[in-house]
Amino acid sequence: MTETGNPSQPANVNEYTASHIQVLEGHEAIRKRPGMYIGTTSERGLHQMVYEVVTYAVDEHLAGHADTINVTITADGSVRIADNGRGVPVEVREPAGKSAVERELTELSFGSKRHTGYGVSGGLSGLGLCVVNVLASRLTVEVHRDGHRWTQEYEKGTPVTALTRNEATSEHGTVIAFRPDAGIFETTRFSFATLSERLQELAFLNGGLAISLTDERPERPVRHHHTDGLRAYVAHLNPYPPSLVHSPAIAFESENQDKTISVQVAMQWNTRPTGEFRSFANSTRTHEGGTHEHGFRTALTNLVNDYARRHDLISPDDEDITAEALQQGLTAVISLKLAHPVFEGATKTRLGNPEANAYVQETVREHLTDWLDHHPNEATAIIRHILNAST
Structure with a gap:
């Protein structure tokens, strides 16, 4: 209630003028x-x-x-x-x-x-x-x-x-x-x-x-002080060496030609039932994910299925490995840095840049495919772990 005039008298509820609007600056x-x-x-x-x-x-x-x-x-x-x-x-x-x-x-x-x-x-x-x-x-x-x-x-x-x-x-x-x-x-x-x-x-x-x-x-x-960056971060989150499916963690990074967007990724599977996924944009934790997370998960699901079929780890009649199955025991950190981030909400919990989705997908497809092709034993162990964990 707004008080006007003599405080001992009731306010006129019909009196509502511009003077009642308080603008905080x-x-x-x-x-x-x-x-x-x-x-x-x-x-x-x-x-x-x-x-x-x-x-x-x-x-x-x-x-x-x-x-x-x-x-x-x-x-x-x-x-x-x-x-x-x-x-x-x-x-x-x-x-x-x-x-x-x-x-x-x-x-x-x-x-x-x-x-x-x-x-x-x-x-x-x-x-x-x-x-x-x-x-x-x-x-x-x-x-x-x-x-x-x-x-x-x-x-x-x-x-x-x-x-x-x-x-x-x-x-x-x-x-x-x-x-x-x-x-x-x-x-x-x-x-x-x-x-x-x-x-x-x-x-x-x-x-x-x-x-x-x-x-x-x-x-x-x-x-x-961590010169090994995100690989050290994943090692910190995965402190139980006997449970690791592969070691060291997979790590790669990329930056576009204009230097307006860059991404770093580190990831490692372990035999424990749960993993941990952390994403960041300009060093700010994006607790609710966003376009960079979507790009990572989409590329990961597609390329792992492609690798598994090319190397007969799943048959042509088998259903695709799901995104949920891939997360079994996966610890991953993705850090995106971009010149013009678009966040949803003042506390920056979700990234909205559409270009982040495309760039992360492109980077993950290129670098993770190359890693899998050059590490066939580790790649086979990862996919077998995923298949066993999802059954």
Whole structure:
């Protein structure tokens, strides 16, 4: 009910004018409806704040400018994320009169990342750092760039100091430290285990990137660095060597000529009744799948049936091996990176790009067919395992 005039008198229910319509804009909208931007204000949303900042550092790695990310849970409950990338730009542009780093931390940029230098990027498509800043009671940014160390402080998304040039330095990179707003989140206590699992996942998905996590509550350091990429990820998900149908895992990758889409795949069958399938788009877990998963499953089903019939592992009268049968004991990870991802929903749980379907199908058909043809013993063992598991 809307109250007007004297609060002791009942409101006129027939009075409904433009003054009753409240439009939330900018930072106010984020603080009033945080779930629209980070999914939830529960522990999951709390950790999403960290992932958004880490995503910017991962984008620097994908652009070829960073190979190390250090995440620290500090003793006072804040989180600090440091990378050795180029550093967020600090120059001032007119007519706004704001530095680039301040614009990145305070302005909403729906639909695309502000940095045109990123061919592939994750996070909230230009909203990430701003959303984190607005939902933090305190945030400090430290940039090593252009020969100096630059610093600025914010409270609830509003700068409380100017961007300050400090001492000279030859280092480069960005450090962002923030404390989540206790008035927004159900809990402000970060889970070491939760953060470690996601950071390890990012290290698997971005081979060559070293990510460390330190907890100062007490100190508990861990470092994730996997040069073997998705093959190491599958080995992590398949920790029981005696149950493996073949080893090592099958792994391949491909990138189109324009470098607008690339895919990495690793897969391995084991004799356990269940497997695990994980798909990602721009390092974001697509829990509900999407076009990249459909392309993978379609190509896998078709080419395995084709191989089995060409090598008389199933007779012409036998029915095709089903997609469900192929999943018996299959552990697979597919990681797609594309310049213009289309996700369904703000939390990015399902990929919708039609070109992803076609490209993944083409890549799987080419590379997995080649692997099967060059590994006949392993190929036969895989198909016999599938046939036995489905009977």
